[in-house]
Amino acid sequence: MTPPPRPTYTVIAQAAGVSEATVSRVLNGDESVHPDRARRVHEAVDSLGYRKNRVASALASGRSGLIAVVIDDDLSVFSDPFWGTVTSGVSRILSESGLHTVLMVSPVGLVDGGVAHYLKSGEVDGAIFFVLHSDALVNNLKKSGLPMVIAGTPHSSLDIPFVDTDNFGGAYAGTKHLINQGCEKIAIITGDIGTTAAKQRLDGYLQAFRETGKVPAKGLICEGDYSLASGMDHTRKLLEKHPDIDGIFASNDLMAAGAVTVLQDTGKLVPEDVKVVGFDDALIAQTTRPALTTIRQDVVALGEAAGTLMIAQLNGEDVQPIITTTELIIRGSA
Amino acid sequence: MTPPPRPTYTVIAQAAGVSEATVSRVLNGDESVHPDRARRVHEAVDSLGYRKNRVASALASGRSGLIAVVIDDDLSVFSDPFWGTVTSGVSRILSESGLHTVLMVSPVGLVDGGVAHYLKSGEVDGAIFFVLHSDALVNNLKKSGLPMVIAGTPHSSLDIPFVDTDNFGGAYAGTKHLINQGCEKIAIITGDIGTTAAKQRLDGYLQAFRETGKVPAKGLICEGDYSLASGMDHTRKLLEKHPDIDGIFASNDLMAAGAVTVLQDTGKLVPEDVKVVGFDDALIAQTTRPALTTIRQDVVALGEAAGTLMIAQLNGEDVQPIITTTELIIRGSA
DNA sequence: ACTACCCGCGAAACCGCTTTCACGAGGTCT
DNA sequence: AGACCTCGTGAAAGCGGTTTCGCGGGTAGT
Numbered sequence: 001m002t003p004p005p006r007p008t009y010t011v012i013a014q015a016a017g018v019s020e021a022t023v024s025r026v027l028n029g030d031e032s033v034h035p036d037r038a039r040r041v042h043e044a045v046d047s048l049g050y051r052k053n054r055v056a057s058a059l060a061s062g063r064s065g066l067i068a069v070v071i072d073d074d075l076s077v078f079s080d081p082f083w084g085t086v087t088s089g090v091s092r093i094l095s096e097s098g099l100h101t102v103l104m105v106s107p108v109g110l111v112d113g114g115v116a117h118y119l120k121s122g123e124v125d126g127a128i129f130f131v132l133h134s135d136a137l138v139n140n141l142k143k144s145g146l147p148m149v150i151a152g153t154p155h156s157s158l159d160i161p162f163v164d165t166d167n168f169g170g171a172y173a174g175t176k177h178l179i180n181q182g183c184e185k186i187a188i189i190t191g192d193i194g195t196t197a198a199k200q201r202l203d204g205y206l207q208a209f210r211e212t213g214k215v216p217a218k219g220l221i222c223e224g225d226y227s228l229a230s231g232m233d234h235t236r237k238l239l240e241k242h243p244d245i246d247g248i249f250a251s252n253d254l255m256a257a258g259a260v261t262v263l264q265d266t267g268k269l270v271p272e273d274v275k276v277v278g279f280d281d282a283l284i285a286q287t288t289r290p291a292l293t294t295i296r297q298d299v300v301a302l303g304e305a306a307g308t309l310m311i312a313q314l315n316g317e318d319v320q321p322i323i324t325t326t327e328l329i330i331r332g333s334a
Numbered sequence: 335m336t337p338p339p340r341p342t343y344t345v346i347a348q349a350a351g352v353s354e355a356t357v358s359r360v361l362n363g364d365e366s367v368h369p370d371r372a373r374r375v376h377e378a379v380d381s382l383g384y385r386k387n388r389v390a391s392a393l394a395s396g397r398s399g400l401i402a403v404v405i406d407d408d409l410s411v412f413s414d415p416f417w418g419t420v421t422s423g424v425s426r427i428l429s430e431s432g433l434h435t436v437l438m439v440s441p442v443g444l445v446d447g448g449v450a451h452y453l454k455s456g457e458v459d460g461a462i463f464f465v466l467h468s469d470a471l472v473n474n475l476k477k478s479g480l481p482m483v484i485a486g487t488p489h490s491s492l493d494i495p496f497v498d499t500d501n502f503g504g505a506y507a508g509t510k511h512l513i514n515q516g517c518e519k520i521a522i523i524t525g526d527i528g529t530t531a532a533k534q535r536l537d538g539y540l541q542a543f544r545e546t547g548k549v550p551a552k553g554l555i556c557e558g559d560y561s562l563a564s565g566m567d568h569t570r571k572l573l574e575k576h577p578d579i580d581g582i583f584a585s586n587d588l589m590a591a592g593a594v595t596v597l598q599d600t601g602k603l604v605p606e607d608v609k610v611v612g613f614d615d616a617l618i619a620q621t622t623r624p625a626l627t628t629i630r631q632d633v634v635a636l637g638e639a640a641g642t643l644m645i646a647q648l649n650g651e652d653v654q655p656i657i658t659t660t661e662l663i664i665r666g667s668a
Numbered sequence: 669a670c671t672a673c674c675c676g677c678g679a680a681a682c683c684g685c686t687t688t689c690a691c692g693a694g695g696t697c698t
Numbered sequence: 699a700g701a702c703c704t705c706g707t708g709a710a711a712g713c714g715g716t717t718t719c720g721c722g723g724g725t726a727g728t
Contacts, residue, residue: 006455006456008713008714008715009714009715010714018677018678019677019678019679020678020679020714020715020716021677021678021679021680021716021717022676022677022678023715024715024716024717025676025677025716027715028716032675032676032677033676033677034676034677037676037677051451051454051455052455052714052715053393053455053456053457053713053714053715054455054457054715055389055392055393055398055456055457055713055714055715056393056683056713056714056715056716057714057715057716058389058683058715059387059389059390059393059683059684059685059713059714059715059716060682060683060714060715060716060717061683061715061716061717062683062716064389066436069437083418084417084418087437087439088439091437091438091439092439100436100438100452101436101437101438102400102434102435102436102437103403103421103425103435103436103437104425104434104435105421105422105425105426117385118434120385121385121386121387121388122340122387122389123388123389228617228620228621254617254621257621258621261621261623264623283562283588283618284617284618284621286562287562287591287592287595287618287621287622288621288622288623289595289598289622289623342683342684342685343684343685344684352707352708353707353708353709354684354685354686354708354709355686355687355707355708355709355710356706356707356708357685358685358686358687359686359706359707361685362686366705366706366707367706367707368706368707371706371707386684386685387683387684387685388685389683389684389685390683390684390685390686390713391684391685391686392685392713393683393684393685393686393713393714393715394684394685394686394687394712394713395685395686395687395713396686396713
């Protein structure tokens with residue numbers, strides 16, 4: 001219960017026989033300190049087990065060493081391990097640069113909500129956003145000069161750095177695969193169309209379709225919301241209206257799994273009668289029967305890219321968007 | 335790009351015609367300020383759009399308003415949405431008290447690692463631990479007086495507050511269900527036995543077994559690691575050594591799903607030939623075919639309980655461990 | 669040899685808020 | 699009426715670093 005007193009610059013400075021200013025310089029890697037003195041400081045730091053108080057440091061320097069990861073709170077966020085994985089990638093990269101990750105899960109819609117206040121309050125040195133439904137907040141924050149990175153493609157063409165998976169390319173490849181497998185009537189269950197990722201995947205699907213010279217029949221495009229239930233619902237509806245569909249491209253594996261379940265429940269064989277392709281290559285892709293043919297995205301890489309972009313930005317470097325590639329993983333469902 | 339200057343106490347104090355000390359009192363809810371002056375301060379705050387600098391506040395008061403959520407980094411952490419869900423529960427509760435969550439995912443084994451340093455550095459007001467493989471770090475930190483909460487039962491009987499699911503009761507109920515369904519040769523695939531949760535679930539299984547008057551045959555107890563792969567591996571091995579098993583209790587749904595997959599691949603029917611019960615009632619429990627009979631735990635409640643305990647502790651209240659109940663969910667697999 | 673620089677380093681101000689301390693006004697008690 | 703409190707309040711001293719500023723000495727230029 002005894003709060004052990006931690007040494008301060010005063011103590012270190014005395015022990016090393018230098019001024020506090022010099023201690024600060026050494027500890028912040030200022031090259032202009034004489035090596036001998038620097039060594040003395042380091043020795044004092046080591047022997048006294050000194051650790052810098054980051055709060056005081058933050059106050060004095062105006063830099064907190066904290067990066068916020070903001071996830072729009074839509075309950076699905078955590079039911080899908082996707083974001084957790086991205087976050088761990090971000091976190092790892094940031095910690096390599098001595099930065100910490102502050103996770104914020106809350107509704108981000110409001111330009112003026114708690115999150116906005118917090119971010120503007122200067123407690124964090126930067127913010128990384130996931131799952132944006134609107135660019136309003138980001139636009140607003142931009143004025144404050146806060147370094148930001150968006151995971152996912154922004155809606156408007158802001159000059160805010162972003163990282164994203166090649167959604168278009170992935171969806172194109174997935175749909176193309178279905179076509180190559182001989183499917184003729186291919187439906188798509190999209191994600192929440194309010195997200196750019198969902199739109200891009202839809203575009204990829206349309207592009208692949210277009211190249212066949214055909215146009216997807218009305219009603220083959222359903223807007224889901226990335227949930228298992230929506231995958232099931234839409235598949236049911238599709239079967240009613242188009243009993244002859246022979247392919248389904250789902251914008252994520254969860255919905256693909258729902259589709260498979262419903263198809264089988266209605267007596268259809270997968271992949272014999274209807275082929276299904278998912279997206280993500282989430283764990284669930286391997287547990288369905290048959291296992292899902294899907295588009296793998298390198299989720300960890302995505303997180304790392306976001307972290308990298310943030311660091312580059314903090315260093316004042318020029319920053320370009322990063323698009324990570326996808327890969328078609330062929331399993332049993334198509 | 336212009337960092338908009340934010341007003342400080344000096345400005346507010348002038349505008350309200352009071353001293354900075356009074357501003358501080360008002361903003362920290364000190365009752366002893368005359369209502370009139372308090373009102374003037376509030377008006378000034380509102381009209382000037384003042385927002386307190388939490389860093390300065392933290393330095394001066396010694397309280398940061400940050401709570402660390404420490405997750406032992408074992409890559410499986412994020413492949414299972416479980417922890418993300420708990421975290422969101424924690425986060426929500428804490429934010430209601432004006433506290434923020436700092437997520438730290440890293441190996442916690444070392445008593446002297448980076449995490450330990452960070453926690454000791456006084457940058458956080460408290461720490462919540464998930465998935466502890468050892469109590470060493472926590473024991474060590476305890477000396478520093480840092481308020482802590484452990485999610486999961488501690489190994490040693492420390493007097494550190496913890497929250498946990500009724501692992502024993504859940505496993506007992508699950509195993510009992512298998513027995514009631516007529517299973518006679520029931521195997522268990524445990525989680526990493528280094529965690530108390532895995533041990534408790536094993537104990538629940540053993541207890542249910544014991545009550546039948548029989549003793550589980552050797553080789554019916556396999557130590558898995560909560561991963562899909564380990565569920566599959568152990569099921570394969572079980573089938574080789576004990577082709578006649580008719581029940582499997584898996585310590586989580588992921589392993590249960592792996593078991594179902596392998597069973598079906600080897601031509602066994604679930605639940606006709608072998609019944610399977612999982613634990614968690616994760617999303618995956620609904621996507622396997624047949625869907626999993628499982629033990630549901632209220633994950634969000636667990637997180638909320640952890641947050642609640644932390645807040646109580648910060649308030650100096652007396653704190654008791656919280657054990658959340660489980661529920662048997664019967665689906666197709668058993 | 670004299671002035672002009674440059675460099676390493678310490679003194680001190682400062683970051684924005686909290687908290688102790690003491691003071692004066694108004695009340696109470698004898 | 700005088701001694702003793704209580705209560706609201708402001709002045710000022712920190713919290714533990716960072717950073718500006720300027721000084722003294724060594725180097726260079728002429």
